[in-house]
Amino acid sequence: MSDSPTETLRRHPSGLVLLAQVVAILAYPFLESSTAGRAILGVVQLAIVLAAVFAVRRTPTLTWVGLLLAPPAMLFSVGESIWQDTDWIVLGSAVLHAPFYFYVSYAMIRYLFHDDRVTRDELYATAAAFTVVAWGFAYVYAGVQVLVPGSFAGADPGAQSWFELLYLSFATLTSVGLSDVVPVMPHARSVAMLEQVAGVFYIALVVARMVGLTVVRHRA
Numbered sequence: 001m002s003d004s005p006t007e008t009l010r011r012h013p014s015g016l017v018l019l020a021q022v023v024a025i026l027a028y029p030f031l032e033s034s035t036a037g038r039a040i041l042g043v044v045q046l047a048i049v050l051a052a053v054f055a056v057r058r059t060p061t062l063t064w065v066g067l068l069l070a071p072p073a074m075l076f077s078v079g080e081s082i083w084q085d086t087d088w089i090v091l092g093s094a095v096l097h098a099p100f101y102f103y104v105s106y107a108m109i110r111y112l113f114h115d116d117r118v119t120r121d122e123l124y125a126t127a128a129a130f131t132v133v134a135w136g137f138a139y140v141y142a143g144v145q146v147l148v149p150g151s152f153a154g155a156d157p158g159a160q161s162w163f164e165l166l167y168l169s170f171a172t173l174t175s176v177g178l179s180d181v182v183p184v185m186p187h188a189r190s191v192a193m194l195e196q197v198a199g200v201f202y203i204a205l206v207v208a209r210m211v212g213l214t215v216v217r218h219r220a
Contacts, residue, residue, distance in 0.1 A: 013052035014108060014125035020048040021131040028163050035081050042077030046070055046100070049132070053107045066107070069100040084162075087146045094143030101136030105129045112206060118213045126210050130202060134173045137195045138166040144188050151188035154181035168192075173199040 024045050031037030050070045054063060076093035083089050108129035112122055142165055145151050152160045152168070160168075164181045171179035172195045183189045 012121040012124055014111070014121045014128045017049050017052040017104075017108075018124050018128040018131065020045050021128065021135070025166075032161070032163060038081035038084075039078045042081065043074045046074050046077065049101075049104055052128075053104050066100065066103055069096060069103065073097050073100050080162075091143055091146045094139040094146070098136050098139040098143065101132050101139065105132040105136065108132065109206060112210065116213060118210060123210065126206060129206070130173070133198060133202065134169045135166070137173065137191070137198075138162065138169040140191055141165040141169060141183075141188065144191055148185050148187050151183060151185040152181055153184045169195065172196055173202075175199055 024041055027041060028038075031041055047070075050066055053066050073093070073096040076089065076096055079086075079089045080093045108125045112125055112129070141152065142162055145159055145165070149159070152165070154160050154164055156164070160181055168179045168181040168183075171177060172192050175196060183192045
């Protein structure tokens with residue numbers, strides 16, 4: 001007998017996070033020109049990610065960290081969608097979103113190292129944590145751009161949009177170097193270097209461990 005959708009989501013919360021991130025990436029170009037679309041997308045995605053963190057966390061204190069960060073981050077998501085050119089709103093959104101997404105990635109990585117078994121949801125968490133880290137650095141870039149105007153150069157002159165900064169974040173984290181948005185100021189480049197290091201260590205530590213445990217399980 002197949003599981004109900006509710007049971008599937010309960011058993012694979014990390015899959016829900018990964019699905020939300022992928023849907024957001026694909027949907028954002030269609031919603032970028034819509035204020036309501038950007039607001040709904042941001043709030044729903046944060047709500048789904050927070051719900052998944054509750055499912056994988058084992059430390060109530062750290063769960064409250066996510067609970068404290070998520071509601072104001074949702075409010076700033078709505079505000080940023082309406083007043084996307086208002087610097088203090090963009091900066092406030094970055095200050096709240098970046099630590100929230102880094103907290104989520106920490107929660108998922110800790111979940112991955114919780115035991116010596118490789119479950120399907122842990123495989124989902126491997127990919128989901130990676131995308132969440134990229135999201136966090138995108139908000140860091142947005143904050144840097146407000147504090148140091150002209151930090152990034154791209155095809156479009158002036159300040160880069162959040163989606164362009166997300167594209168830069170994924171390109172930097174994966175070290176593919178495909179982004180046409182580049183950091184040109186020292187502060188922006190220092191953050192980019194940190195993200196490059198994070199991407200290399202993530203592959204070395206998390207993915208290598210998951211592959212190793214999978215091989216051991218098959219041999220056993």
